[in-house]
Amino acid sequence: METVLALLTGAIVAASVYLMLGRNLVRFIFGLVLASNAVNLLIFAAGRLPTTRPPLIPEGSPQPVTVVANSLPQALILTAIVIGFALLVFIFILFFKAYQTLGTVDTEAMHDAEPAVTTDSSAGGKRS
Amino acid sequence: MNSGLAAPIVVPFAAAAVALALRRHPRLQSGVSMLSAALHLAVGAWLLYRVHHSGINVLHVGGWPAPFGIALVADHLSALMVVITGVVYTAVAVYSRADIDAEDIQRGYYPLLNILVGGISGAFMTGDLFNLYVWFEVMLMASFALLVMGRTRAQLDGGVKYVVINLISTLLFLTGLGLVYGMTGTLNMAHLHVKLRMAADPALVAAVAVLFLTAFGIKSGLFPLFFWLPASYHTPPVAVSAIFSGLLTKVGVYALIRTFTLVFPFKDNTLQGLVLVAAAATMVVGVLGAATHNHVRRILSFHIISQVGYMVLGLGLFTPLALAGAVFYVLHHIIVKANLFLISGLIRRWGGSFELHRVGGLYRQRGWVALLFFIPAFSLAGFPPLSGFWAKMILIRASLDAGQYTLAGVAAVVGLLTVYSMTKIWGEAFWKPAPAPLADGTGASPRMNGWMLAPVVAMAALTVFIGLSPEPVFQLAQRAAEELLEPAAYVYTVIGNMQ
Numbered sequence: 001m002e003t004v005l006a007l008l009t010g011a012i013v014a015a016s017v018y019l020m021l022g023r024n025l026v027r028f029i030f031g032l033v034l035a036s037n038a039v040n041l042l043i044f045a046a047g048r049l050p051t052t053r054p055p056l057i058p059e060g061s062p063q064p065v066t067v068v069a070n071s072l073p074q075a076l077i078l079t080a081i082v083i084g085f086a087l088l089v090f091i092f093i094l095f096f097k098a099y100q101t102l103g104t105v106d107t108e109a110m111h112d113a114e115p116a117v118t119t120d121s122s123a124g125g126k127r128s
Numbered sequence: 129m130n131s132g133l134a135a136p137i138v139v140p141f142a143a144a145a146v147a148l149a150l151r152r153h154p155r156l157q158s159g160v161s162m163l164s165a166a167l168h169l170a171v172g173a174w175l176l177y178r179v180h181h182s183g184i185n186v187l188h189v190g191g192w193p194a195p196f197g198i199a200l201v202a203d204h205l206s207a208l209m210v211v212i213t214g215v216v217y218t219a220v221a222v223y224s225r226a227d228i229d230a231e232d233i234q235r236g237y238y239p240l241l242n243i244l245v246g247g248i249s250g251a252f253m254t255g256d257l258f259n260l261y262v263w264f265e266v267m268l269m270a271s272f273a274l275l276v277m278g279r280t281r282a283q284l285d286g287g288v289k290y291v292v293i294n295l296i297s298t299l300l301f302l303t304g305l306g307l308v309y310g311m312t313g314t315l316n317m318a319h320l321h322v323k324l325r326m327a328a329d330p331a332l333v334a335a336v337a338v339l340f341l342t343a344f345g346i347k348s349g350l351f352p353l354f355f356w357l358p359a360s361y362h363t364p365p366v367a368v369s370a371i372f373s374g375l376l377t378k379v380g381v382y383a384l385i386r387t388f389t390l391v392f393p394f395k396d397n398t399l400q401g402l403v404l405v406a407a408a409a410t411m412v413v414g415v416l417g418a419a420t421h422n423h424v425r426r427i428l429s430f431h432i433i434s435q436v437g438y439m440v441l442g443l444g445l446f447t448p449l450a451l452a453g454a455v456f457y458v459l460h461h462i463i464v465k466a467n468l469f470l471i472s473g474l475i476r477r478w479g480g481s482f483e484l485h486r487v488g489g490l491y492r493q494r495g496w497v498a499l500l501f502f503i504p505a506f507s508l509a510g511f512p513p514l515s516g517f518w519a520k521m522i523l524i525r526a527s528l529d530a531g532q533y534t535l536a537g538v539a540a541v542v543g544l545l546t547v548y549s550m551t552k553i554w555g556e557a558f559w560k561p562a563p564a565p566l567a568d569g570t571g572a573s574p575r576m577n578g579w580m581l582a583p584v585v586a587m588a589a590l591t592v593f594i595g596l597s598p599e600p601v602f603q604l605a606q607r608a609a610e611e612l613l614e615p616a617a618y619v620y621t622v623i624g625n626m627q
Binding site: 020025028032035036039042043045046047048072073076079080083086087090091094095097098101102107110111112113114 | 258261262265268269272273276279281282283284285286287288289291292295296298299302303305306307309310358359360362363
């Protein structure tokens with residue numbers, strides 16, 4: 001099972017790196033989604049997968065009597081998924097807003113923060 | 129009274145909630161934030177006093193003993209970082225009163241500012257690697273929103289780059305976490321210190337350590353991972369860029385110091401050389417970048433990078449003196465750099481622009497702004513007797529002691545080049561005769577504003593004070609370095625005898 005997950009994680013990471021290396025922001029988002037899922041799978045596999053038995057301790061016993069699944073990596077992944085989801089929503093909105101304002105999703109064409117020749121001080125906070 | 133360890137985190141979050149509830153009352157929001165900032169500073173000072181007199185403090189959150197629960201740990205380094213965060217937080221909260229316009233307040237500036245500080249304090253206090261990840265995310269989320277709040281073209285462009293690279297850094301960090309957990313079955317940093325020393329495969333540990341080095345290297349702006357920083361830091365309002373420049377990259381530096389002294393100590397792996405080379409390259413490239421620019425805040429952004437190089441140099445040398453120098457440097461740098469960004473706002477206010485070729489004559493018109501700029505600028509460059517002189521001197525001395533003559537030379541030359549780009553700002557903005565007044569009528573000088581001036585004066589005074597009597601700060605930094613290099617006390621306090 002670990003071997004399968006390891007190969008799968010590797011394949012997903014390869015695909016996500018390919019997508020993220022593109023200049024298109026939309027591709028980047030898809031790459032990011034893939035990469036965060038790959039990392040979650042990695043944490044899952046790192047927690048060992050000997051069994052799917054739930055980690056329940058029978059009454060009266062101080063510890064589980066059989067081998068049980070490790071619940072901590074799942075808790076970690078759950079946290080990472082929640083955080084990742086919030087970040088993803090934010091990045092979608094940010095990229096959409098950037099597309100609306102800058103009129104492009106090509107990162108090479110975005111020069112507003114670092115113009116080649118500085119002619120104006122438009123970059124910067126407002127003057128109060 | 130160990131529950132007080134949670135106070136630096138709880139106070140800003142409470143203030144964020146109150147500020148959110150007061151959405152329609154900008155003045156009250158600002159008042160609440162200033163109050164919270166003052167309280168945060170006081171709590172930080174109390175924490176430092178406690179740590180200094182009674183040793184490392186630990187709080188097992190929820191009553192779960194480490195390594196099963198999350199521990200908040202305050203040693204000298206954490207306490208010092210919290211205090212300095214309080215200083216910048218207070219300065220920025222006051223400055224914001226004049227700098228942040230109604231529109232940005234409407235969009236939630238104050239709640240976000242408080243959340244940002246809460247996240248930063250959490251990152252400084254936590255003793256758990258996964259919890260550190262969570263605080264990083266809290267901090268990043270707030271910083272993303274603060275950065276693009278104004279929705280100008282430059283902000284969106286800079287914001288995209290900032291967000292993209294930081295998310296990648298986060299993923300690397302998370303990958304490292306997963307692998308560390310897989311190897312040891314724990315995420316408590318003190319426990320990891322013990323467990324990783326006994327790891328079966330040192331090569332695997334080194335590979336994982338590189339993941340952490342890359343992730344935190346991106347956050348702290350280490351060469352060659354810094355390009356997001358000068359692309360974004362000059363775009364938000366001045367108060368925001370001040371708190372970013374003061375604290376965000378330093379959270380990365382703090383994370384580097386913490387992980388590479390406690391979790392992956394350099395004596396167990398071969399990363400030290402890599403870190404030293406990266407530090408030297410960071411110093412040089414940062415300062416050369418600063419020399420080529422003509423926009424005040426972009427020059428200052430490149431300086432952040434070159435200064436981060438000094439701090440990481442201290443970490444890389446890994447001697448008691450060098451680490452003390454790194455801690456001293458971080459403390460000095462945060463005050464000076466945040467102050468310089470705040471002063472860039474004054475230059476903008478009275479000179480009309482951040483572009484050097486459009487401002488001038490400020491020395492004649494506003495001599496005291498020139499003085500206020502002079503103090504932190506030449507402290508950053510390392511002029512005696514200002515705080516930066518001592519910081520640089522300790523690090524150069526430590527390099528010489530360690531036999532790293534090249535690194536000492538690089539550090540000295542970079543200091544000189546820093547002077548060059550600072551004199552550029554000085555010559556252009558202050559000495560040069562004023563160019564023709566700007567077309568938009570900004571030639572007329574606005575009135576002096578106490579909200580903007582007070583924090584700048586206070587931080588400049590602090591710089592001079594540290595410069596004139598560096599001894600107390602240096603002693604605290606030395607204690608911090610001793611604790612970092614001999615983590616036995618830290619480990620014992622957190623997990624007891626469970627080894």
